[in-house]
Amino acid sequence: MRLITVALVALLALVHAELWFGKGGVGRVVGLQAQLREQQAKNDVAQTRNDRLSAEVRDLKEGLEMVEEKARSELGMLKPDEIYVQYAPRR
Structure with missing residues (x-):
């Protein structure tokens, strides 16, 4: 009986060690x-x-206002007689 107890405790320790360190x-x-x-x-x-880039692409596809804004801010472009x-x- 004592041998079985020792074997079960050893197996329990092995499983427990695997849980923590495995x-x-x-x-x-x-x-x-x-x-x-x-x-x-x-x-x-x-x-x-x-999402921000998608909104920007959608704006570029839908209207010229965004294109004009980009041209003004990033490229420094102006309208004629402006x-x-x-x-x-x-x-």
Whole structure:
């Protein structure tokens, strides 16, 4: 009877050690959860960027106002007979 008890305790210790230190143990699960949170944060940032770019593409397809705004702000283009005035606030 004593031999069976010792064998069962040894098996229990082995299973318990595998749970804590094994390939699928608690430490690995905690590490994977941290990686998952980091990846979800990166995905949220990428999703926000994709939504913004999608809205910009939709605006470019729908009207010329966005094209005109881009040409003015990024390329410095002006309409014919238009005067460019730049205002710089005092510091």
